[in-house]
Amino acid sequence: MSNQFLVAIIGAGPAGLFAARELATRGAHVTLFNRDIKVGGLAEYGIYLDKHTMKEGLRKQFRQALEQPNLEYYGNLLIGADGDLTLDQVRALGFDAVLVTAGAQGTKWLGLPGEDLEGVYHAKDVVYAYNKLPPFSQKKFRFGKRCALIGAGNVMIDLARFLIYYQQVDEITAIVRRGPNEVSFTKEEMKHLIAYLDLNNFEEELARVLPILQTIEQDPELGRHKVLEALSKAEPKTQPTVFRFDFLASPTAMLGENGKLTKLEVEDNTLILKDGELKARGTGNKRTLDVETVIFAIGDKVDETFGLPTERNEFVKNPNPKFAEEGVSYETTIEGVFVGGWSRKASEGLVGVARKDGINAAKAVWQYLQTKPASGVDPAKIAAQIQALNKPIVTKAELKKLESVEAEEAQKRGLEEFKFASNEEMLQALGL
Ligand SMILES: Cc1cc2nc3c(=O)[nH]c(=O)nc-3n(C[C@H](O)[C@H](O)[C@H](O)COP(=O)(O)OP(=O)(O)OC[C@H]3O[C@@H](n4cnc5c(N)ncnc54)[C@H](O)[C@@H]3O)c2cc1C
Ligand SMILES: NC(=O)c1ccc[n+]([C@@H]2O[C@H](COP(=O)([O-])OP(=O)(O)OC[C@H]3O[C@@H](n4cnc5c(N)ncnc54)[C@H](OP(=O)(O)O)[C@@H]3O)[C@@H](O)[C@H]2O)c1
Numbered sequence: 001m002s003n004q005f006l007v008a009i010i011g012a013g014p015a016g017l018f019a020a021r022e023l024a025t026r027g028a029h030v031t032l033f034n035r036d037i038k039v040g041g042l043a044e045y046g047i048y049l050d051k052h053t054m055k056e057g058l059r060k061q062f063r064q065a066l067e068q069p070n071l072e073y074y075g076n077l078l079i080g081a082d083g084d085l086t087l088d089q090v091r092a093l094g095f096d097a098v099l100v101t102a103g104a105q106g107t108k109w110l111g112l113p114g115e116d117l118e119g120v121y122h123a124k125d126v127v128y129a130y131n132k133l134p135p136f137s138q139k140k141f142r143f144g145k146r147c148a149l150i151g152a153g154n155v156m157i158d159l160a161r162f163l164i165y166y167q168q169v170d171e172i173t174a175i176v177r178r179g180p181n182e183v184s185f186t187k188e189e190m191k192h193l194i195a196y197l198d199l200n201n202f203e204e205e206l207a208r209v210l211p212i213l214q215t216i217e218q219d220p221e222l223g224r225h226k227v228l229e230a231l232s233k234a235e236p237k238t239q240p241t242v243f244r245f246d247f248l249a250s251p252t253a254m255l256g257e258n259g260k261l262t263k264l265e266v267e268d269n270t271l272i273l274k275d276g277e278l279k280a281r282g283t284g285n286k287r288t289l290d291v292e293t294v295i296f297a298i299g300d301k302v303d304e305t306f307g308l309p310t311e312r313n314e315f316v317k318n319p320n321p322k323f324a325e326e327g328v329s330y331e332t333t334i335e336g337v338f339v340g341g342w343s344r345k346a347s348e349g350l351v352g353v354a355r356k357d358g359i360n361a362a363k364a365v366w367q368y369l370q371t372k373p374a375s376g377v378d379p380a381k382i383a384a385q386i387q388a389l390n391k392p393i394v395t396k397a398e399l400k401k402l403e404s405v406e407a408e409e410a411q412k413r414g415l416e417e418f419k420f421a422s423n424e425e426m427l428q429a430l431g432l
Contacts, residue, residue: 002374005028005374006096007028007097008033008093008099009031009099010098011041011101012039012041013103013341014062015357016034016101016358017062017066018065018358019341022363028070032074033074033085035076036133038075039075040062043062066399072396073395073396075399076427077389086307094377095375096369097365097369098337098338099362099365100340101339102302104343106346107300109296114254123155123159126141126159134421146290147173147292148264148291148295149163149295150174150175150296152174152182152245164243170241172243173244174245176248178279179212179271180222181218182278187230195235197227197243198244212248212271215270216271216273216278250267252286260292261291302315302342308334315343317329323367328360330361338368341354341357341361345357392427401429
């Protein structure tokens with residue numbers, strides 16, 4: 001009977017991969033389950049298209065993590081109530097602990113009229129599609145000439161760039177529920193977009209919202225600086241697209257004709273300070289914008305069908321953790337089941353944050369393991385049960401093969417990179 005601890009990690013994005021490396025290095029036997037065929041999560045299928053060096057650097061680190069001999073990988077396997085295995089079935093295989101690092105796969109719809117119209121999308125779906133993640137890459141999208149993006153984070157910037165360079169749209173309006181001082185994109189990202197900003201319109205917007213900023217004694221210069229500081233590093237404008245901000249406005253309805261989006265209705269907001277937080281409040285004044293596409297870039301929530309209790313867009317954490325790391329609870333309310341990365345805190349931070357969170361989650365799991373004897377189940381028995389599932393499963397060896405097939409294809413086509421856009425093509429290339 002083995003005294004090696006067996007840990008299941010669900011989700012092979014940055015949080016799961018770095019957690020897997022941490023636990024395997026400490027001597028646990030790690031089984032890594034992943035919905036996608038390939039590893040990387042949003043580092044592979046979220047990060048913007050032209051960041052080749054960053055993506056390649058991360059892939060290198062992911063490959064190194066997978067090289068641990070006591071780490072097994074099962075890609076193309078969805079865990080959850082509607083999955084290939086439920087969370088309970090995974091636990092019943094005999095693992096000593098389960099760490100969920102499945103990201104934030106739920107969609108944060110606001111429940112507004114017209115969300116089902118053609119032309120209304122959520123950022124994650126569009127981003128997954130342009131980064132060629134099946135099945136999103138096989139869906140049809142309708143990008144019109146006039147587009148509205150809801151939100152003012154870095155994801156909004158990525159989408160604006162995609163609409164400018166890959167869809168050649170005429171106009172993009174970012175609908176921002178609070179003011180210019182509250183935008184959350186960074187200068188480093190805004191530099192890619194700032195040359196498209198209609199500066200006259202921006203000044204008019206600042207003047208329009210000024211009376212509201214003054215009611216809360218906000219300095220409008222801070223907002224102007226936050227948006228315009230990227231001007232000094234602006235990338236050149238090469239397309240005719242015009243980008244504008246619409247501050248202090250929230251979407252209230254999408255209107256359409258024959259099932260297709262034609263207008264976005266927004267409500268003007270004012271700002272109020274409540275419990276130390278600056279909140280947007282509707283004024284009742286509504287107006288419409290003529291647009292053919294609306295994309296919500298307002299962050300994501302965890303998958304409510306996963307099999308863990310959820311509350312306010314997140315999996316419920318144990319408020320009194322026994323195995324906290326840096327004061328943070330990685331424990332769910334189920335003994336032996338932990339969460340990390342965007343599965344712990346949806347849509348928070350860069351890859352580096354997910355990496356640190358994955359490692360800390362692994363440390364919390366390790367603390368927990370020290371309090372109990374190992375289950376003694378033979379990992380080979382678990383592996384045999386997984387391989388017996390009626391599903392083509394991608395292992396570490398097959399991942400390597402897929403990488404070399406795609407690299408060869410890129411070379412043949414003279415491309416920086418090549419990705420198969422469907423699971424069928426990937427599985428066929430692997431002979432599965
Ligand atoms: C559009 C966008 C662009 C970004 N650009 C950058 C950037 O330029 N630089 C930067 O540093 N950060 C960027 N980020 C942030 C970064 O991608 C995240 O911080 C990080 O990927 C989160 O890691 P994670 O492992 O928690 O989740 P994810 O990366 O989402 O990984 C989740 C993994 O879990 C798997 N999974 C999901 N559900 C299941 C299930 N039910 N069963 C089994 N497996 C499952 C998925 O297949 C995936 O592999 C970006 C984020 C977005 C949304
Ligand atoms: N290139 C990069 O480095 C890069 C690229 C993409 C993503 N990321 C990272 O990934 C994480 C997620 O990015 P993100 O852009 O999704 O998140 P974000 O920075 O939190 O931005 C979300 C935006 O949506 C708005 N919003 C939220 N709920 C809303 C609602 N109900 N109605 C209207 N507006 C709403 C927010 O406004 P409020 O401020 O008012 O809440 C905010 O402007 C961030 O850490 C980001 O830095 C990084």
